[in-house]
Amino acid sequence: MEPFLPSVSPEARSPEEKIRKMDRVRLPWYRGSVAVVRGPGFEYELIRRPGQKRINIRISQAGKVTVSAPRELSAVQIASGVAAKRNWVLKHLNRLQANREQHDPLQRLLLRGIPYRVVLKKGRRKRGGVEIEDKVLYVDTLDGSEESSLAVMEKWLIKLAKDEIEKRALEISRITDIGFKRVFFRNQRTRWGSSSGLGNISLNWRIIMIPPAVRDYLIIHELCHQRQLNHSPAYWRLVKHYFPEYRKAEAWLKTNRGIMGLFRE
Numbered sequence: 001m002e003p004f005l006p007s008v009s010p011e012a013r014s015p016e017e018k019i020r021k022m023d024r025v026r027l028p029w030y031r032g033s034v035a036v037v038r039g040p041g042f043e044y045e046l047i048r049r050p051g052q053k054r055i056n057i058r059i060s061q062a063g064k065v066t067v068s069a070p071r072e073l074s075a076v077q078i079a080s081g082v083a084a085k086r087n088w089v090l091k092h093l094n095r096l097q098a099n100r101e102q103h104d105p106l107q108r109l110l111l112r113g114i115p116y117r118v119v120l121k122k123g124r125r126k127r128g129g130v131e132i133e134d135k136v137l138y139v140d141t142l143d144g145s146e147e148s149s150l151a152v153m154e155k156w157l158i159k160l161a162k163d164e165i166e167k168r169a170l171e172i173s174r175i176t177d178i179g180f181k182r183v184f185f186r187n188q189r190t191r192w193g194s195s196s197g198l199g200n201i202s203l204n205w206r207i208i209m210i211p212p213a214v215r216d217y218l219i220i221h222e223l224c225h226q227r228q229l230n231h232s233p234a235y236w237r238l239v240k241h242y243f244p245e246y247r248k249a250e251a252w253l254k255t256n257r258g259i260m261g262l263f264r265e
């Protein structure tokens with residue numbers, strides 16, 4: 001079903017006014033239908049579900065707001081429920097926006113902790129590709145669009161991550177004498193890495209972007225979980241033994257969490 005776009009006139013300013021306008025356009029709610037609603041300062045996708053207890057608001061890393069609401073609620077009730085969360089949503093969206101400005105892969109890309117200027121090229125090469133010259137990353141695609149450029153960059157980065165980071169994990173495994181079976185590269189949203197009790201470690205492929213020292217810390221972090229599958233004091237002693245400045249690395253990762261939001265729809 002096509003999303004239904006209610007025509008809310010832009011001169012409706014206050015949330016109350018908007019609710020009145022929305023109520024007047026009488027949104028056609030259907031089971032399972034999705035509507036795009038102009039909310040108080042942001043747009044959101046509305047999903048109505050029978051049997052749901054309360055209004056849920058979700059914000060994707062790409063800044064898409066999705067509201068799911070009980071089907072029994074009226075448009076006015078939903079709109080005022082969303083309006084009550086307005087400040088929370090806007091704060092979150094602003095943070096995402098700031099992050100996007102700091103890390104816009106179409107302008108600037110962090111690679112092994114070093115920022116490269118990004119230049120998009122059109123149709124120089126048949127298949128598209130990435131080339132580095134000095135501190136400039138040339139991204140070549142057939143149509144030169146932002147969308148294809150991001151796709152080409154992502155593919156290139158994932159390949160680079162697989163080549164380089166697996167090699168580094170094996171080196172560190174040799175140095176620390178902590179073995180592992182396999183390393184998997186994942187597209188995690190909220191984690192840099194994880195470990196399984198089965199001897200495998202998973203790493204977010206985006207760690208190809210972070211400084212090598214912090215990357216090494218992450219590998220050590222996951223390797224140490226092969227000995228201790230928890231974050232106990234004994235675990236941290238082990239980490240500290242191999243990586244004394246682990247707190248600095250943790251702080252870097254915390255400040256730069258936004259990297260995990262890059263290359264998402």
Ligand SMILES: [Zn+2]
Pocket residue numbers: 221225230231
């Ligand atoms: Zn851990």
